[in-house]
Amino acid sequence: MKVWTLHLGLIVVLFAAQFWLSPYHSTNLARIMVLAVFAMGYNLAFGYTGLLSLGHALFFAAGMYGAGLPAQLWGVTAGPALILGILAGGGMAAAVGLLALRTAGVSFMIVTLMFAQAGYLAILYFAAVTGGDEGFTLPAAARSIAGLDLSSDTPRFLAALTLFAVGLLVSLALVRSPFGRSMVAIRENEERSRMLGLNPFTVKLVALVLSGLYAGAAGAAYGILFGYAGASFATIQYSILPMLYVLLGGAGTILGPFLGAALMFALIEVASGVTSAYLFLVGAALVALVLFAPRGILGTIRERWAKWLP
Amino acid sequence: MASVIEMPLIRTRDLTLHFGGLRAVDGVDFTLGSGDIHALIGPNGAGKTTFVGLLAGRRMPQSGQIFLAGEDITRLPAHARVRKGIAYTFQITSIFPRLTVFDNVAIAVQTHGTKDLSTRTRAALARVGLDGLQAQEAQTLSYGHQRLLELAMGLALRPRVLILDEPTQGLAASEIEGFKSLVRSLVPEVTVLLIEHNMEVVMDIATRITVLNFGQVLATGTPAEIRASPAVQEAYLGA
Numbered sequence: 001m002k003v004w005t006l007h008l009g010l011i012v013v014l015f016a017a018q019f020w021l022s023p024y025h026s027t028n029l030a031r032i033m034v035l036a037v038f039a040m041g042y043n044l045a046f047g048y049t050g051l052l053s054l055g056h057a058l059f060f061a062a063g064m065y066g067a068g069l070p071a072q073l074w075g076v077t078a079g080p081a082l083i084l085g086i087l088a089g090g091g092m093a094a095a096v097g098l099l100a101l102r103t104a105g106v107s108f109m110i111v112t113l114m115f116a117q118a119g120y121l122a123i124l125y126f127a128a129v130t131g132g133d134e135g136f137t138l139p140a141a142a143r144s145i146a147g148l149d150l151s152s153d154t155p156r157f158l159a160a161l162t163l164f165a166v167g168l169l170v171s172l173a174l175v176r177s178p179f180g181r182s183m184v185a186i187r188e189n190e191e192r193s194r195m196l197g198l199n200p201f202t203v204k205l206v207a208l209v210l211s212g213l214y215a216g217a218a219g220a221a222y223g224i225l226f227g228y229a230g231a232s233f234a235t236i237q238y239s240i241l242p243m244l245y246v247l248l249g250g251a252g253t254i255l256g257p258f259l260g261a262a263l264m265f266a267l268i269e270v271a272s273g274v275t276s277a278y279l280f281l282v283g284a285a286l287v288a289l290v291l292f293a294p295r296g297i298l299g300t301i302r303e304r305w306a307k308w309l310p
Numbered sequence: 311m312a313s314v315i316e317m318p319l320i321r322t323r324d325l326t327l328h329f330g331g332l333r334a335v336d337g338v339d340f341t342l343g344s345g346d347i348h349a350l351i352g353p354n355g356a357g358k359t360t361f362v363g364l365l366a367g368r369r370m371p372q373s374g375q376i377f378l379a380g381e382d383i384t385r386l387p388a389h390a391r392v393r394k395g396i397a398y399t400f401q402i403t404s405i406f407p408r409l410t411v412f413d414n415v416a417i418a419v420q421t422h423g424t425k426d427l428s429t430r431t432r433a434a435l436a437r438v439g440l441d442g443l444q445a446q447e448a449q450t451l452s453y454g455h456q457r458l459l460e461l462a463m464g465l466a467l468r469p470r471v472l473i474l475d476e477p478t479q480g481l482a483a484s485e486i487e488g489f490k491s492l493v494r495s496l497v498p499e500v501t502v503l504l505i506e507h508n509m510e511v512v513m514d515i516a517t518r519i520t521v522l523n524f525g526q527v528l529a530t531g532t533p534a535e536i537r538a539s540p541a542v543q544e545a546y547l548g549a
Contacts, residue, residue, distance in 0.1 A: 182417065185406060185409075192400070192404045199390075
């Protein structure tokens, strides 16, 4: 009860936020919510299942191009484009997972990183279709859904909020389900889980595909809502970002990804106003985090005060 | 061929696993009768843990075969064997320390579906007397309780064979008494195969004993037969 109140409460607060935020800030909040969906997906793999991937940019980009290219080439509209993007993210995760999940730990990080780099280079190589470095802007048809123009503030905000709310509630239900328990079991002790009848490969593959579906949804939504797809979204930076969000907010907590995305976004916003070396400040904040709250903000809160936090 | 009624629950034929020059398991022919409490004894390094690891699928043998109720399971992965009814509990207590007692057992229970999950989980905990502690984090339990939790996880798998690797190690005398009566209460629905160093426990609860030495079967028989065997006396009990 407490749990559902907290999460539904957050969604209500976010809905209300559009009425008192300036258009600039509500656009930022929409961006944060989409990136939080990406981070929630990352959290399913990393936070709950223990899969430390360095390749999630690939799944994000798969979603972005999976939605953007059909829109660009064949005039697919926003709704179907979003679905195609989600499927592209999940499909890419399945393909990578089938190969990369033969490894674990550091090898898994390296293999996923290499897949993501290969994806990035493929986008550059097929520049004739993808626009390479420059990318492309999405046609207007791909940016409206049910007559609502997603390039204008309010519909965009509501679309981002809807995606975020669905992502949040699905991941809450998921981690509280028996499968969520299996994911955590694999993270905590894979060998023991195996001797309790779990097939670690299957559990990890399903978790990674779910993670990829989230990343794909976020990538597709980012392209559709902000109107641009480009190779920069496939770079290593976009594999690191969701990890940072999750670590900051708290790996293995439901609200951690959102909190981390929001704080990191705000931190970069503030720091870049102060100095052009804002990444230095971001780095310092992360070092402090690792030293003083290695479980992230919500992870620490859960450990000390609120055991009930999912 | 044995008749269906006499078919052993587990049978191995010429089971072998060498590590380099070390013959950890060396051509073992072994039979586990249904409903037995079968103890596996032998000096340190005799290959007991490696042998049960082969049965449970934690390791793959280099040669030989393993049959579960007549079915060849030699190449089945561990998790599939668990689902067929071979449960393994670890020598070094291996629970999920940061999860609750309830979740530890629920992970095992949901192997057989999620219907009535919490009822079945509580029943498994009640069987070992931990039902009052289900909300606690497992790492906060005493060592004796952690061993019981480990046992509850094994039982929650509804196994046909429960393999216990040194279950009484580190337990207090009073806890050992409780453990013995618990194991006795499991048979004949569950067949128990245990590795045990405490000879009093072995002689007290085992219905059959197999002695391993240097990866080979030295003797198999009832406790009385094993006690009387000169070979065993020489290699192990007399030492």
